[in-house]
Amino acid sequence: MRQVAFHRPSIGPDEEREVLDTLRSGWITTGPKAKRFESEFAEYVGAKHALALSHCTGALHLSLWALGIGPGDEVITTPFTFTATAEILGYLGARPVFVDVDPGTFNINPARIEEALESGANKRVRAILPVHFAGHACDMDRILNIAHTYNLKVVEDAAHAAGSARHMDGRGMAKIGTIGDLTCFSFYATKNFTTAEGGMITTSDDALAEKIAVASLHGMNKDAWKRYDKSGSWYYEIHDMGFKYNLSDVHAAIGLAQLKRADDFMRRRGEIARAYNEAFRSDDALQPAYSEPGIEHAWHLYVLRIRPDRLKLGRNQFVEILRERGVGCSVHCIPLHTMRYYQRMYGYRDGDFPVAEDIFSRCLSLPIYAAMTDEDVAYVIDTVRAITRENRR
Ligand SMILES: Cc1ncc(COP(=O)(O)O)c(C=O)c1O
Structure with a gap:
């Protein structure tokens, strides 16, 4: 694998x-x-x-x-x-x-x-x-x-x-x-x-x-x-x-x-982001990353959202299966107001910032870096699409 x-x-x-x-x-x-x-x-x-x-x-x-x-x-x-x-x-x-x-x-x-x-x-x-x-x-x-x-x-x-x-x-x-x-x-x-x-x-x-x-x-x-x-x-x-x-x-x-090498790195990240966006756009269980017009995006992260209403699994299971199939991924970010320290120190509570919480509940970060080969990118795309195909509601 x-x-x-x-x-x-x-x-x-x-x-x-x-x-x-x-x-x-x-x-x-x-x-x-x-x-x-x-x-x-x-x-x-x-x-x-x-x-x-x-x-x-x-x-x-x-x-x-x-x-x-x-x-x-x-x-x-x-x-x-x-x-x-x-x-x-x-x-x-x-x-x-x-x-x-x-x-x-x-x-x-x-x-x-x-x-x-x-x-x-x-x-x-x-x-x-x-x-x-x-x-x-x-x-x-x-x-x-x-x-x-x-x-x-x-x-x-x-x-x-x-x-x-x-x-x-x-x-x-x-x-x-x-x-x-x-x-x-x-x-x-x-x-x-x-x-x-x-x-x-x-x-x-x-x-x-x-x-x-x-x-x-x-x-x-x-x-x-x-x-x-x-x-x-x-x-x-x-x-x-x-x-x-x-x-x-x-x-x-x-x-x-x-x-x-910074400009070359950024160009390569942009290529990978475009390949992901292209591949995930047509899958209604996925919400690709977004860039406004007038932006030069550095693509430090590629954050993909899943649509749990279209899938039989949630974000955590999605991340787990990606990892089992050899795709390293992560989650950015866990909203700070849901963390114990920020709640204790400043009185924040779960539910205070619903947009941040909704993003967090559905998001995962895919690999995106200059050293990725085209084959790596294709493997990530195929793996993500296979998981949605196998778990569609
Ligand atoms: C948004 C943000 N701010 C600040 C930092 C802190 O950076 P450093 O590890 O260089 O202190 C990070 C690190 O990942 C970050 O993601």
Whole structure:
């Protein structure tokens, strides 16, 4: 039986060469490669500043911290995301105000953001934290308008969205990383391109960039990483509260090689998504993934929904059978408001966000990555269609 893993990173001779070069250079933690990775990523996105960090979780934490969000403050975000998006609010003593998502894109629904602001129930909202779910950019025109009206900051969780873009009013296509006040990316092992573990913040704000650069390495003055180098000085000053969120040169080396291949990876993911959509469109037991017009989708995830009313089995059994037949799959995401921690900490309850819950009850994520062969893609399609055929009501 064929085996198709849920994910396999594309690591080749270029990554090996960059990492070996770093290992042999005598300098393996934050240094010249991390700096080069920052400038090449800034160029890739079209951002003024890019700050390399150890993960997107740290990037989100530092972003909100740099904006001064603290105890008692509120941040509007989506429950249909990985816990990292909202867990960092707990670090700051702030509260996530969850609002429901759009049933097509799975992204935060701007109409629900407005309702949360107009209801009067959330009096200390300081920021909006949209997540570009699966790599489909959120409706940033509407989100920026709301932020402007209510004087809120916008921090984007772009963990899934390196390479994504969307059409913006008066601007044309805008890459994610050039829109909100701060945008946070992930280079975790399964992401569209990887540093094994890693993250990045982009911004056009000079003062925020400076503050984050300093805070990411213990609050030491900028370029303190050079203190062991003959071009640097042993002396450093602590300018601000600090964190240990720097990215090592070993990780950055992988990123430098991956970045050169990022457009090819994204093209291949797009091809796979189109093949899935084409194959599943005609099956009334399936609801293929969706992309709005004016979107360049990074296709970090391919989320397929089943229609349980047309099938004799539910999502969990569907996932189980796929796995038994050699197709690795997963489920993204378990809505945060249904999790014990978020219920205990913030009083959320099952049933609070019916759109997110309906998506969760029917969704599964199929393999989608650049290293998949055409035969892998055909096997996934055939297996999914065989399961619906065998289990039709
Ligand atoms: C939406 C979202 N935000 C944030 C993160 C955190 O990323 P990292 O693992 O780089 O901290 C993830 C990780 O999967 C994610 O899916």
